[in-house]
Amino acid sequence: MARSRLLKKCWKLIPPDVREERGDKTLLLWQTAPAWAAVTPEVLAFLEQLDGTRTLEEVLTLSPEWMAAEEALVERVRTMQGAGLIVEADTPPPRLRARPVFALLEQLTIDGMPEPDQARDLLRAAKKYAAADCRLILAGFKSAPSPETFLEIAAFGTTNGFSVRIVLDGSPMTENTLKTLKKSGATVLLRLEGAAAETVDIAQGRGTFAKIEATVEALRERQIPLVLLFPPPGEGGESLKARYRLAMAWEAVGIRCVPCDTAGLPLGDPFDTRPFEKTVSETVLLVQEHPTLLKFTAHDPVAALAARIENPTSYATCPAGFSSLFLDADGTFYPCAALRRPEKNLGSLHTENFNFEQLWQSSPALKAHREKMAQCPAGETENCSVCPLRLWRLGLCGLEGCRSESRLMLPPERCAAIRRAVLDLLWLMADYPEFASTAGGIC
Secondary structure (H helix, E strand, O other), X not given: OOHHHHHHOEEEEOOOOEEEEEOOEEEEEEOOOXXXXXXXXXXXXXXXXXXXXXEXXXXXXXXXXHHHOHHHHHXXXXXXXXXXXXXXXXXXXOOOOOOOOOOOEEEEEEOOOOOHHHHHHHHHHHHOOEEEEEEEEEOOOOOXXXXXXXXXXXXXXXXXXXXXXXXXXXXXXXXXXXXXXHHHOOEEEEEOOOOOHHHHHHHHOOXXXXXXXXXXXXXXXXXXXXXXXXXXXXXXXXXXXXHHHHHHHOOOOEEEEOOOOOOOOOOOOOOOOOOHHHHHHHHHHHHHHOHHHHHHOOOOHHHHHHHHHHOHHHOOOOOEOOOXXXXXXXXXXXXXXXXXXXXXXXXXXXXXXXXXHHHHHHOHHHHHHHHHHHHOOOOOOHXXXXXXXXXXXXXXXXXXXXXXXXXXXXXXXXXXXHHHHHHHHHHHHHHOOHHHHOOOOOO
């Protein structure tokens, strides 16, 4: 809308669903847009004057400070009006915006390695439905016929526009393999059971940590990007700070802590890992205490959650099956690695005349999964339907709320802790907007 029209109209601020003060700022959150903002007392006072009884031009004249900041305030009104947070007087209250059923493919994970021709055909087909920065995670290095064959597929993915990550366990590699790895353009996800040598050696075999250190040195010498891949932090286990310290010492580009390690667990079983919201809260406190750690967070699920909070209309819920797929070592597709269950079998790569387009667009199993996830928990219970943080809370791993076979997103008993973690994350994003913008993963 033109500036002159903005100034002549009477605008009304939609009352926020959440208001929380911290220091010299107030956090405002609207469920209907959905949107959020952290504002100073001066901006808050200005917004509260937008009650539909005066034109924007008249409101600005109420304070010399507002007149001096006219350009910035008019631009804020323009942005909030575009988001549906400020409306013309007498406009009916906004309704919750519809959300897409599924988005473009943003992550394809392949565990094991299909035949090279099959792999290339799959990537060509998937690319038609992939986002520009779609991540390709290859986890079948040891099962490949040879390291060179595996890395050829990685290079093919890079050439075709995928952002390729290769999962390795730190085993020694030959000089030729290292050269081929460098040429592939892939980032290495180095799997570790912990940040301490003792932890790694107990879990992965005596002397493993020393071998991994040698591999890290070889990667560093060739300037191959490295991300340290950890299991979820456990109760009473090592701190996240220790993991970040190791990333700094090894000159890694970041760390990634798997959000929910539940592969193979029957639905309804209690999880033996720390709830993800605790990892969110610890990450928030750690980054607030040490802002220099921001550059190591891009590949972590907490940063991915921040990105989904920043743009919550991108997904109907957690991205499993909506913008991500997992291909198991036996050729079976699932929404994600944690949902390797018979009822989530989406089809097999080895089926005669396999067609990726049919799987992605019209698979009955995938359609049923999307519909079930998109319906939950909106209207599932009274508390969920009126929760102002519902869309943000849905950014967490869908399997985390798993308590029955009929619903994957039943509201967990940890709701209060999750709400607090999301609000704390919003505060962190207000102080460090780059935390969300640099996210390099979707979960």
